[in-house]
Amino acid sequence: xxxxxxxxxxxxxxxxxxxxxxxxxxxxxxxxxxxxxxxxxxxxxxxxxxxxxxxxxxxxxxxxxxxxxxxxxxxxxxxxxxxxxxxxxxxxxxxxxxxxxxxxxxxxxxxxxxxxxxx
Numbered sequence: 001x002x003x004x005x006x007x008x009x010x011x012x013x014x015x016x017x018x019x020x021x022x023x024x025x026x027x028x029x030x031x032x033x034x035x036x037x038x039x040x041x042x043x044x045x046x047x048x049x050x051x052x053x054x055x056x057x058x059x060x061x062x063x064x065x066x067x068x069x070x071x072x073x074x075x076x077x078x079x080x081x082x083x084x085x086x087x088x089x090x091x092x093x094x095x096x097x098x099x100x101x102x103x104x105x106x107x108x109x110x111x112x113x114x115x116x117x118x119x
Contacts, residue, residue, distance in 0.1 A: 027051040028107050030088050037095070038064065038102040039074035040119050050105055052076060052114060062116060075117040084111050 029049055036043050043064065048071070054060030064072040085106040092100035105114040 025053050032090050036092050036100045036102050039072040041072040077115050079113050081111045081113050
C-alpha cells in the first residue's frame with residue numbers, strides 16, 4: 001500500500017511540473033511582410049509561428065518556425081505595453097546590408113510585446 005502511495009505521489013509531482021512548464025510556453029502566428037533577419041538567419045516573407053518559453057520580465061528562449069521546421073532560435077524578453085495592440089505586428093530595423101532585422105513582435109488584443117535580442 002505504501003509503495004502505491006509513493007508512485008501516485010511521484011506521478012502527481014511529475015504531472016504538476018509538466019503543466020507548469022507547458023503553462024509558461026507561449027506561441028502565436030505572425031505574418032512577416034518582407035524578407036528579414038534575426039539570430040543570424042534570413043527569413044523570407046511569409047507566415048511563421050513564434051514560440052517562446054518564459055514569463056513577463058524574464059529572458060525567454062524564442063523559436064521562429066515555418067511548419068515544424070525551426071528557422072531561427074535566440075533570446076528575447078517579454079514586456080508590457082500601455083495599451084492593447086490592435087493586431088499582430090512585427091517591428092524591424094534596417095541594417096547596412098539592406099535587410100531588416102526583427103526587433104519586436106506585438107500580439108493583437110494583448111498588451112504583451114516580445115522584444116527580440118539583437119543578433
